[in-house]
Amino acid sequence: MKKIEYTAIKGQSVAYYGMLAGLGVVMLIGLLATWYMEHNGHHVTGMTNQIVWGTPHVFAVFLIVAASGALNVASIASVFGKKIYEPMARLSALLAIALLAGGLVILLLDLGRPDRLIIAMTYYNFKSIFAWNIILYTGFFAIVGAYIWMMMDHNMYRFKKPVGLAAFVWRLTLTTGTGSIFGFLVARSAYDAALLAPMFIIMSFSFGLAIFILVLMASYNWTGRELGDAVLARLRNLLGVFVAAVLYFVIVYHLTNLYITERHGVEDFILASGGIYTQLFWIGQVLIGGLIPLALIYAPGLRSSRKILALVCALIIFGGLAQMYVIIIGGQAYPLEIFPGYEVSSSFYDGVVAEYSPSLPEVMLGVGGVAVALFLVAFALKVLKFLPVSLADKAADPHA
């Protein structure tokens, strides 16, 4: 296989600057939304004392989970030695960092006191998985940053494999930590499950790869570089396996809960009687985010269509957001069971399904975080050599 040649994108077109400007405006709107929420207090959002984590958290956790998964391609190349993924490893690592940054920005700006970031960085309660996550997130930037350096610097190239391995282990730990934010919540019926940690890992594989494929296709399309079918066929098949695996974990999670009598209430809520959450589960998560993508990936007549592949990725992203919404907000909407065997009522919404509707500022903050991630990618592609000049079949496929 010949040596891969990387170049930075030119990034001088009106379209490129237009894109940066557009993303900048979206980020600015996100900042304005933050100012509005922080100035008035969170009562102007849809969040309450019942639904304490809302739409910003749906976006943030989705991006953080996807960040870890975006590193997949690099890991498969460096850790598992699959040559065809090698040329895309740099982009994979870049996307991982960018998505994490976007997610963390949202999380930070939604805090009640974002001005106290320095406290979060200096006061640690090591029994808190949240505190560990702060370390895991910061470490992820450092390790993946070093990984990119090893990949780009010929003098450091020999360290690429061990650093790649460290990044791989780190990101598995990171997503275990993210899943455990929910998995460790013993009191809430929808959480309190060790399965959430591996489920989040497999979700990260799926969401991260879907975003990666879209970014890859867009950057090759818009810069006129050649992207061969061999690479896309590999990625498509891998994506199919990940989507199926997510569905498998979802099935195991719900079957387990359905077996446990005390969890019947929450299962009935999510699967049957939960209104928007039930609809998002079946239509958004399972159908649009799972079954339709699977059918499109494996339907014989559609396998070579790039438009279909792009559609599949978009559906997976939509389904992933729906899944996060069901997990994070649906899980809180179902009331805490403090008094089993009793019907409960109070002035503090005990015993009733909590109401929540996303407010505009929350959505703007979430979308602003996505813009941060995309802006970082677009900007980095221009300043450093992340993209191979060609991913044509001849250049990328080791068997060609």
Add this chain to the structure above:
Amino acid sequence: MSDCVNNSRREFIAKVALASTVSIAPGVLLHSAQAKPNDKPVSSDTRWGMLIDTNKCAKGCTACVDACNEEHGLEGLGRPATDAQYIRKVTLKEKSTGHEHSLPMLCQHCEKPPCVDVCPTGASFKREDGIVLVDKHICIGCRYCMMACPYKARSFVHEELTNQTLSAPRGKGTVESCTMCVHRVDKDGTPACVEACTADNHNAMIFGDMKDPSSALSIELKKHGGKQLRADLGLNTGVRYQGI
């Protein structure tokens, strides 16, 4: 013989006098010989707790809630979904029998509080004497404690505050909950809710030291027991209930 009578009479009078200085009703302490000086740290020799008899808790009565709101300057802004509540009245209806009664719900001041476990900065903390608090100076407002609390005991300050009380400062963007009126307890006082319940002659709430076998709380717990809410979680709550 007369000596004997005189002695027992003297002992009786002394006991009555002692009892009258300690309490006029269960839970209402008037005086204690063990006032804690401000410069002395709280000690784990004490564990403050509460016992609530739901049979005595009058339906529709909100004396405890009103007293708490006044004590902590919790002004309702007419937005029940975001207004803070440290203590609330919960109405329970037994599904199988239809039997209905009510009780006050507040922070259960767990020995092993999930809110403290999950707090990333250590803002949620438990004092040596068992009172669970939020250090509002290092709370970053992440609300993870609210996700973790099994009792829905915490509130987030959703907006600007006015008319704060000096004894119970609050902060926009931070999380708060029942402090067991720590500012009163440290001066040998009784939480406002317990005081109000007693003043209304309901006597449904007893406050005291769970580690002191002679406290009214410990005596009543030993005599009639008290249930923990979500005892299955093994948190060893500082608030116990009778009648549920």
